[in-house]
Amino acid sequence: MAENVFSWLDERLGLKAIYDTILDRKVPKVNWWFTLGSASLFLGIMQGITGMLLSVYYVPTPDHAYDSITFIMTGVQFGWLIRGIHHWGASLLILTAFIHMLRVFFYGAYKYPREFTWITGVGLLISALGMGFTGYLLPWNQRSYWATTVGSEIAGTVPWVGDFILRTLRGGTNLSALTLSRFFSLHIWIFPAIILATVGTHLYLVIRLGISHIPDKDS
Amino acid sequence: MPSKYRSPVMDRRSFVKIVTASLGSMMAAIVGLPVIQYFISPALGKTGSDDWISLGSLDNFPFDLPTLFNFNITQVNGWERSSMSYGAFVLRKEGQDPIVFSDVCTHLSCRVNWDEENKEFHCPCHNAFFDANGEVVSGPPPRPLDQYEIRLDGDQLFIHLTEG
Structure with a gap:
């Protein structure tokens, strides 16, 4: 039965071909450092799932943001778990992505023909940092408020356009309801959209070009 | 290998x-x-209430005229404290205990109004009519208007609000 359903679907969707291309592709002999991209992908998916769940109860307004998070932590069953995974997963994702970048750099895996894979990777790391920066404000507690004050102030020190950047980040001169709602929008819509598209390109290139072997004496 | x-x-x-x-x-x-x-x-989670609500002195309510009494109950829903408004129609008849109807239509929970001209409760959502005793006259409601349990303390009227 299951076999029949599978072959019916496979005939129409080409599932076997997708499986062979993605999971049974040829790879050189590699080591554990080569698992960090997949680890980052897994953590990214977890962030997406737990983030969607948090949005069930979270509201991005100054009068309720903090209360809604308190409610998630104490009033909803397993709210602490969902938020905990999102909180710690965020830090872990930055860590795995960063070490992934170091691996690619030290093994010289960014070289021809994989320069564009590297460029999309840089985009992803910057977007992940953007997610971290915008997500940090959302609990609207003292720490996030002042972290964003300082962060946007740093952006404000850019010569000539600094003041413009600071105002654009904050949605005005001061940190306000406008800052919270635009950070929320960036955090759940704009960065995720960018990341989704860039991860797609990144993975397509990894599969299309294959991964490079560990450099030996000849290379 | x-x-x-x-x-x-x-x-x-x-x-x-x-x-x-x-x-x-x-x-x-x-x-x-x-x-x-x-x-x-x-x-x-239980957010319901179980309270006796004071409607004040019976003298406030005229005979043979369903009179609306509004009251608010504060409830905590999640992170928000919100005021829920309730309505009760008090109907007094000579020599009988007062009857207190809930103003919530038994069809789909819209609020009914008393139409003094036709002596009927009218629900505007789906054109339902109840007579002065709460019985369905026409329209979709499956049962008469709900009644609150009452208690009289001298001339003070109380109703029993149970929810959830």
Whole structure:
């Protein structure tokens, strides 16, 4: 039965071909450092799932943001778990992505023909940092408020356009309801959209070009 | 691989597949089962009330005229404290205990109004009519208007509000 359903679907969707291309592709002999991209992908998916769940109860307004998070932590069953995974997963994702970048750099895996894979990777790391920066404000507690004050102030020190950047980040001169709602929008819509598209390109290139072997004496 | 290291039961590939599938399902269950609770736990929590509400002196309510009494109850829903408004129609008749109707239509919970000209309760949502005793005259409601349990303390009228 299951076999029949599978072959019916496979005939129409080409599932076997997708499986062979993605999971049974040829790879050189590699080591554990080569698992960090997949680890980052897994953590990214977890962030997406737990983030969607948090949005069930979270509201991005100054009068309720903090209360809604308190409610998630104490009033909803397993709210602490969902938020905990999102909180710690965020830090872990930055860590795995960063070490992934170091691996690619030290093994010289960014070289021809994989320069564009590297460029999309840089985009992803910057977007992940953007997610971290915008997500940090959302609990609207003292720490996030002042972290964003300082962060946007740093952006404000850019010569000539600094003041413009600071105002654009904050949605005005001061940190306000406008800052919270635009950070929320960036955090759940704009960065995720960018990341989704860039991860797609990144993975397509990894599969299309294959991964490079560990450099030996000849290379 | 030398044959003495080779398992007679399965090859490396199927072993890795089985381990990956079981670890994956375990992780999915660890996250997935709490998610169900996460979604439904606010639906299971009791937010209801069980109070006797004072409607004041009976003298405030004229005979043979259903008179609306509005009151508010504060409830905490999640992170928000909100005021829920309730309405009760008090109907007094000479020599009888007063009857107190809920103003919530028994069809789909819109609020009914008293139409003095036709001596009927009217629900504007789906054109339902109830007579002065709360019985359905016409329209979709499945049962008469609900009545509150009452208590008289001298001339003070109380109704029993139970919810949830």
